[in-house]
Amino acid sequence: MHIDLTGRTALVTGSTQGIGAAIATGLARAGARVGINGRTKERVDAAIAKIGARVPGCDLVAVAADVTTEEGARAAADALPRVDVLVNNLGIFGSADPLEITDAEWRRYFEVNVLAAVRLIRQFLPGMAERGWGRVQNIASDSAVAIPAEMIHYGVSKTALLSVTRGFAKQAAGTGVTVNSVIAGPTHTGGVEDFVYELVDRELPWDEAQREFMRLHRPQSLLQRLIEPEEIANMVVYLASDQASATTGGALRVDGGYVDSILP
Template identity: 45%
Template sequence: MDLQLTRKKAFVSGSTHGIGYAVARGLLLEGASVVINGRTEEGVQRAVRELEALVPGADVSGIAADFDDAEQVRRLADALDGLDILVNNVGLFELAAFEDISDDTWQRYFDVNVMSGVRLSRHAMTSMLAQGAGRIIFIGSESGVNIPADMVHYGVTKAAMLALSNGLAKLTRGTGVTVNTILGGPTYSSGVAETVHQIAQAQGLSTDELKTAIMSGNATSLLERFIDPGELANLVLYLASPLSSATNGAALRADGGVLTAML
């Protein structure tokens, strides 16, 4: 299927690894021009080289910015002109007891997980609405619907992201611009892989044993395994394409059946 993404200009936040990296690779394979992002210049340039090797002839570049710093985000946004596709992917997560989460940590989670999307979307929507076309996609989580007790701060920010996306979609009425969220399930991103590896070592288990134990303990997963980042990226590609023109203001699940509601 031709997704009609050739020569479309896309920016993917937090895309030097994990889900964002898989999204950037998929967009490049579809012929889009992609700007990736990470916290350090070294990491960004490494990912650019990797993507150029994976997708010969790819039009890929990168901009380093830490989304915990509003000024860096402002400079990043100023460097992004004429975007057709914005993928708000960057995010923080960690396991933490509620009583141990400080005010500073709450603020950092809101700055990175929520305000990154506010700042980038505010910049991108102006030109998208002016040209009458564009796609804004938030990479959300089922944790924004079913808040995990051991990651309350993460779940709350993902719920806020879902609300932000829905509200922005209402500003696109009668235009060719759409705003949607993907509710991902347990995904074996690089960050999750690192966490699983650390826990497995501490418990004297192999990584595969712990992965199996984690998903076996997830009573509602229909997939019964971790989701691959590329599986989420496939849905992003569809939402980024002109083919998804009738999908707007939606939260689409790619959660492996973890959420039990019918809608």
């Protein structure tokens, strides 16, 4: 399948590293103009240099803004007034004793993982609908469906994001704009390496630590390994394409079979 996003402009939030950077790279490789987002100019510029080296000649736009705030969302819209493909990738996660999570921490997870996406959808969806074409994708998690005991606040925020997706897909009905969630499974990123070592012996070499983490904490995985960020990006690039025009309102899994379900 040949995916050509030439002439499309994408914004990927939280795209200076990890899954976001892989998604931005995949979209750029498919020909899209891509807004690279992070909170500081230094991080954004460094990410643009790395992605530019991987995809020579690509068109990247610096979007240095904290999109978890109203001011940051406006700054992102100023940097990229027209967005055809919005990928709400930005998110925070971490383990915590469920009985020790404070109200403030619950609010922080909602603000970052849910409201930031809602705010940007409100910003860019009307223009997409006016033009008769657009793609909104919210990066969710297997934790939205199979909520881990040590990550209840994270899981609940991602469950809410699935509802946000379905609701806005209905709002966009008949406009040529699709709205979907991508349910990412346990993925190999720098942040996840830190998380793994919170739960297993820090003295273990990485390969052993990864296997031990999957065995003890994610035994449902059919892959029995962490997913690579590029594997998530492949689904996002497809959903951003014309070929995915009939897929909307969905929650598509790239979870390595982690969620025990016969439905997507």
